[in-house]
Amino acid sequence: MTSRRTFLAGMLAAGALPTPTWAEAGDPAFLSAARAPDGAYRLCGLDARGQVLFQQPLPARGHAAAAHPTRPEAVAFARRPGTFALVVDCRSGQIAARLDSPEGRHFYGHGAFSADGALLFTPENDYEAGQGVIGVWDVASGYSRVDEVPSGGVGPHDILRLPDGSFVVANGGIETHPDAGRAKLNLPVMRPNLTYMSAAGSIRSQMELPEEMHLNSIRHLALSDDGLVAFAMQWQGDEYEAPALLGLHREGQEPLLAMAEGPMHDAMQGYAGSVAMDAAGTRAAISSPRGGLVQIFDTATGALVEQVAEADACGLSCGAGGFVITSGIGHVIGYDTGSGRSDWQAASEMQWDNHLVRIG
Amino acid sequence: MRRPLRTALIPLAFVLMPPGAGQAGEFDATVTDVVENHILPRFDALAEASEALDAAALADCTPGPALKEAWGAAFDAWISASHLRFGPTEADNRAFSLAFWPDSRGATPKALSALIADSDPAVENAEDFTQVSIAAQGFYALEYMLYDDQFTGMGTPAYRCALIRAMTGDIERTTLAIASDWHETWAGYLLPPPSGPYRDEDEVLGELFGALSQGLQFTSDTRLGRPMGTFDRPRATRAEARRSGRSLRHVELSLAALRDLGERLSGDDAELLAQVDEGFQTAQDLAADLDDPIFAGVDDPSGRLRVEILQQAIDHIREQEAANIGARLGVGAGFNALDGD
Numbered sequence: 284m285t286s287r288r289t290f291l292a293g294m295l296a297a298g299a300l301p302t303p304t305w306a307e308a309g310d311p312a313f314l315s316a317a318r319a320p321d322g323a324y325r326l327c328g329l330d331a332r333g334q335v336l337f338q339q340p341l342p343a344r345g346h347a348a349a350a351h352p353t354r355p356e357a358v359a360f361a362r363r364p365g366t367f368a369l370v371v372d373c374r375s376g377q378i379a380a381r382l383d384s385p386e387g388r389h390f391y392g393h394g395a396f397s398a399d400g401a402l403l404f405t406p407e408n409d410y411e412a413g414q415g416v417i418g419v420w421d422v423a424s425g426y427s428r429v430d431e432v433p434s435g436g437v438g439p440h441d442i443l444r445l446p447d448g449s450f451v452v453a454n455g456g457i458e459t460h461p462d463a464g465r466a467k468l469n470l471p472v473m474r475p476n477l478t479y480m481s482a483a484g485s486i487r488s489q490m491e492l493p494e495e496m497h498l499n500s501i502r503h504l505a506l507s508d509d510g511l512v513a514f515a516m517q518w519q520g521d522e523y524e525a526p527a528l529l530g531l532h533r534e535g536q537e538p539l540l541a542m543a544e545g546p547m548h549d550a551m552q553g554y555a556g557s558v559a560m561d562a563a564g565t566r567a568a569i570s571s572p573r574g575g576l577v578q579i580f581d582t583a584t585g586a587l588v589e590q591v592a593e594a595d596a597c598g599l600s601c602g603a604g605g606f607v608i609t610s611g612i613g614h615v616i617g618y619d620t621g622s623g624r625s626d627w628q629a630a631s632e633m634q635w636d637n638h639l640v641r642i643g
Numbered sequence: 644m645r646r647p648l649r650t651a652l653i654p655l656a657f658v659l660m661p662p663g664a665g666q667a668g669e670f671d672a673t674v675t676d677v678v679e680n681h682i683l684p685r686f687d688a689l690a691e692a693s694e695a696l697d698a699a700a701l702a703d704c705t706p707g708p709a710l711k712e713a714w715g716a717a718f719d720a721w722i723s724a725s726h727l728r729f730g731p732t733e734a735d736n737r738a739f740s741l742a743f744w745p746d747s748r749g750a751t752p753k754a755l756s757a758l759i760a761d762s763d764p765a766v767e768n769a770e771d772f773t774q775v776s777i778a779a780q781g782f783y784a785l786e787y788m789l790y791d792d793q794f795t796g797m798g799t800p801a802y803r804c805a806l807i808r809a810m811t812g813d814i815e816r817t818t819l820a821i822a823s824d825w826h827e828t829w830a831g832y833l834l835p836p837p838s839g840p841y842r843d844e845d846e847v848l849g850e851l852f853g854a855l856s857q858g859l860q861f862t863s864d865t866r867l868g869r870p871m872g873t874f875d876r877p878r879a880t881r882a883e884a885r886r887s888g889r890s891l892r893h894v895e896l897s898l899a900a901l902r903d904l905g906e907r908l909s910g911d912d913a914e915l916l917a918q919v920d921e922g923f924q925t926a927q928d929l930a931a932d933l934d935d936p937i938f939a940g941v942d943d944p945s946g947r948l949r950v951e952i953l954q955q956a957i958d959h960i961r962e963q964e965a966a967n968i969g970a971r972l973g974v975g976a977g978f979n980a981l982d983g984d
Contacts, residue, residue, distance in 0.1 A: 318978065346984060362984060392984065502984075517983075523747050523869055523881070545746045545778055547739055549865075556983050572979035575853075592733055594853065595977030611978030612849075630842065634978040 305642065308355040308373035309336040314640040315598055315609055316345030316359065317633035325633065326359040328373055331602065333615030333629030339371050339378075346392025347441075347638040351422070352400045357642075358382070358426075363440075364389040364408065364461045370426055380426045387411055388418065389461060392637075393441045396422075397482065398448040402429075404484070406439035406452060410460045413469070415439035417452065417484060435478030435486045437469070441504045443512070448482040451512055451534075455500040457519070470519055475501040477514060479534045488534055496526050503557055503638075505601075507564025511582065515558035515569045525553035529569045531582050541567070541585035543578060550574045557638055559599040559606055566620055568606045572597040577608055579620060591618055591625075598639030609635035670848055670972065671835040673910045677851055678830050681904055685724035686731075690822040692717040693815045700811040704804035706789040711887075714789060717814065718782045718889070722896040726858030726904070729850055730832070731824035737817050740773075741781040744883060745869060750778035752794075755787055758806060759798035766802070766809040773813065783884065785810050790886040848972040855904050856965055862897045863957040866890070870938040871950055877941040885937040895930050898923060898957070905960075908968045915967055922964040926956040 305311070311328030317338075319325050324341040326348060339359070346362040355373045366389050370380040384390050384407055394405040403420040415434030420426045436454025443451055456475030458468045474497055477490040492499060498520040505513040512532045518525040527540035528551055542548050555569040560582070568579045577591040577599065591608065593616060598609030605620035611634045617626040692713075699713035721741055732738040743751055754776035758766070765771040778784065787794045788807050797803070832839030837847045865883075870890070872878035882890040902923035909916040930953055940946020969975050 521872075522864070523745060544776075545739075545743050545748065545750045547736075549745055549747065554983060556979060572977055572983060575977075575980070592729070594849070595979050597979035597983070611980070637979060637984055 303355050303372075303374060304353070305350075305355045305373075311336050311373060311642055312602075313600055313607065314348045314350060314357050314359070314642065315633075315638065316341065316348065316362075316636040318344070318636065319634075320632045326357070326369070326371060327633060328357075329615065329639075332617065332627055333607070333609075333631075335631060335633065337373060338633075339369075341369065342367060345636060347394075348640045349394040349396055349403065350640060350642040352396055352398065354400065357640075358394055358403060360390050360392045360394060360405070362636075363391045364410075364459065364465070365392070366390065368394070368405070382420060382426050382428075384418070385428060385431075388416065391438070391440045395442045395444045395450060398444060404442055404450060406434060406442050407431075408438070408459065413437060413458045413460075415452075415454055417442065417450075417480075419484060430484070432480070432484035433486065435480070435489055436476050437473070438475075438500070439478075440502045443504045443506050445479075445506065445512075446508065446510045449487065450480045450482070450484070451504060451506075452478045452480065453501045453504050453514055454478055455502050455517075456497070457500055467519070470498065473497060473500070473519070475499065475516075477501060477512065477532060490532055490534075490538060492530070492538070499526060499528075501530075503555070505558045505560040505567065507560050507582075508562045509564060511560065511564040513558050513560045513567040513582070515555035517555060518553035520553075522553045523549065525549070525551075527585075528553070528555040528571075529558065529567060529578075529580060531567065531585070539582075539585050541580040541582075541587075543587040543590075547578075547587065547590070550576055551578065556597040557599040559601050561601045561605070561620070566605075568599055570596045570599050570608065572611065577606070577618075579606070589620060589623055591616075597637050598635050600639040600641040602641075607639060609639045611635060668835060668844065670844060670910070673908060673972075674844070674847055674851070675834060676910075677904065677907045678833050681907055682727055682833075683825060683830060685720070685727065685900070686818070686822040686825050689717070689720040689724050690815075690818040692720040693811075693818040697808075697811040697815040700808050704807045705800075706795055706807075710807075711789055714782070714785055714811075715887070715889070717818075718884075719892075719896060721782055721818075722893050723900045726854050726861070726897065726901060728857070729854065730829040731821045734824065736777060737821055739781075740777050741814060741817055742783060743778045743781055744783045745865060745881070746778065746783065750776065751784050752787060752791075754779035755784060755794060755806075756797070759794075759802060762798065762802050766805040769809070769812055769816065772809040780810060780813055782814065785814075786884055786887050845973065849974045851904070851908060852965075852969055852972055852974045855901060855908060855968065856961060858897060858901045858904070859957055859961040859965060862894055862901070863954050863961070866894050866897070867938075867950060867954045867957070870941050871947060871954065872941070874944075874947070877947055879937070879939050879941050882938045888936045890937045891930065891933060891935060894953070895927065898927050898930065902927070905964065905968060908972065910971070912971060915964075915971060918967065919960075919964045922956075922960040926953060926960060929953045929956050 312331040313329040325338045327338045328336040344362045348359045360368045366384045368382040372379045388407040391406045405418040419430035421429045438455035438457040440455045441453045456473035479487045499516040503515040527542035529541040530538045532538040551571040552573040560567040575594045579589040595611035605618045608616045613631040615629040619626045696713040696717040870882040905919045
């Protein structure tokens with residue numbers, strides 16, 4: 284790893300790489316935050332088979348990351364209620380820029396670039412007002428803060444860019460304040476939603492689940508090539524009353540909720556940590572680290588079709604033939620939905636954190 | 644394949660704590676003891692009792708004392724093994740086909756009503772019966788057919804008889820398959836040196852410790868927590884196997900099984916063993932004194948408090964004694980599971 288970085292740094296210094304691309308970063312297929320054996324936090328780049336290509340130190344625990352659409356640059360976000368995000372040049376290992384959330388705001392751990400890569404959008408908490416906002420950052424000027432728009436709800440957690448360049452935001456609905464740590468302040472009245480916004484950040488439409496599901500915090504998002512949105516939820520009520528933890532939605536239509544039967548659903552313990560969907564949008568997967576389980580659903584019927592038992596599984600992404608799963612004990616698994624087996628497994632000393640972010 | 648839904652068996656370890664876990668082979672004796680004296684005898688007993696259950700149903704399928712007794716004995720054997728949820732129990736959803744509970748949305752009575760209303764011929768063929776709703780299979784579904792007035796008189800006696808025999812036959816085949824897989828492959832994976840899906844001893848220890856920790860959690864959160872509900876809204880009708888009056892019995896059986904596992908995982912550490920015994924004895928004494936077989940008492944504050952004290956004693960085992968066992972073995976709770984977002 285070091286030799287690659289040294290080599291690339293040398294190339295850079297010599298001016299041999301005028302137009303940086305992702306290929307020069309060793310073509311990482313995935314990014315993930317992790318905890319190293321010494322307890323320090325890292326952002327890692329992984330190849331398509333789960334091998335670590337590079338690792339960068341983070342000042343505190345990370346959460347997810349956003350990969351720039353063209354430049355070999357990733358923004359690693361602090362876990363909420365963190366206030367930093369680091370722009371990492373994935374070729375040199377250098378920190379290209381640091382973003383600090385403005386006074387009165389903190390990040391939620393996710394972000395998304397505009398289609399042309401000129402702007403970065405970050406879900407944030409305006410915690411005095413108890414409202415969610417989306418911060419807008421200008422990439423060309425070294426990630427300067429240029430704007431802020433309402434997120435359309437409370438606790439905006441994840442954001443994704445849709446194929447047409449617009450965005451979808453998961454407003455989790457839960458109000459928190461840094462003075463109270465991660466305590467949930469508004470459960471009786473929480474109202475999560477999915478908010479669709481234009482490429483410029485103006486709210487276009489919103490989807491709310493029925494009232495009886497208002498305790499189902501919509502947290503994480505995944506997308507098919509044609510714009511089907513999969514959203515994963517975390518139930519805040521009685522675990523034995525937990526409704527579906529996975530929904531599928533197209534703007535303007537009714538959502539389809541997907542859940543397993545009886546104790547198989549209960550095995551998820553009311554908690555989905557990550558969500559992924561295959562490119563064709565036929566299968567969606569959610570993970571439950573508490574249940575040590577990944578459940579894979581048919582997106583047309585909402586029926587459970589497969590499950591994968593893996594202790595402390597959380598990070599999920601689509602991969603060749605199926606899904607890639609990471610766990611807190613350092614496993615990376617390439618799971619083939621056709622054969623119902625793991626195609627490959629990689630082991631690492633890293634404890635993989637909540638999300639596995641696919642590049643490209 | 645048993646049924647279309649499959650569970651991939653990519654194992655599986657609990658979580659390895661950073662360093663100090665010890666040298667490979669340090670816990671050979673512990674692992675061997677657990678496999679040979681805790682795991683294998685339980686799945687052998689389950690298969691044997693399930694064979695007797697099927698024989699009883701073939702001899703007389705009416706829900707009389709003989710069939711109920713055989714069902715109770717096999718169910719006891721399942722509860723005493725039900726914390727060992729990895730490997731052979733998870734292939735082809737075997738554990739869920741034996742034990743579809745908790746059933747929060749009433750899938751079992753719905754599925755049974757549908758089978759009986761349609762006189763579904765799947766009961767005539769063992770392979771066909773594996774394809775009916777998983778909620779209509781196993782010990783909990785059989786309880787409806789043996790103890791619930793709504794079902795003991797539903798449809799024709801001949802159909803009910805065929806359905807009961809389909810269930811007992813399926814239970815017998817499933818438990819035999821689990822026992823056979825344990826003997827033929829999975830015991831060998833766990834026994835030193837670790838093999839198959841287990842990369843090293845730490846992963847084996849993580850699996851065994853996970854069974855203890857998750858077994859305690861299930862008994863506390865589900866067997867007791869479900870009927871307890873909240874103080875303002877106790878939910879006695881959510882108690883496990885209440886139709887047959889077995890709710891408290893399941894708590895006692897699981898505590899006995901988990902105590903045996905906890906003792907074996909304490910190995911030759913006498914001080915730890917004494918702590919583990921004391922923790923379990925406290926909980927077992929509270930359960931024995933409860934005198935409330937289906938937790939009906941949760942409906943009034945003093946009855947609920949007594950169940951809550953038992954729950955706290957079980958949580959105490961998990962937080963103290965089990966945690967100390969984890970420390971001995973060098974395993975702990977998950978990074979993501981502990982603190983998600």
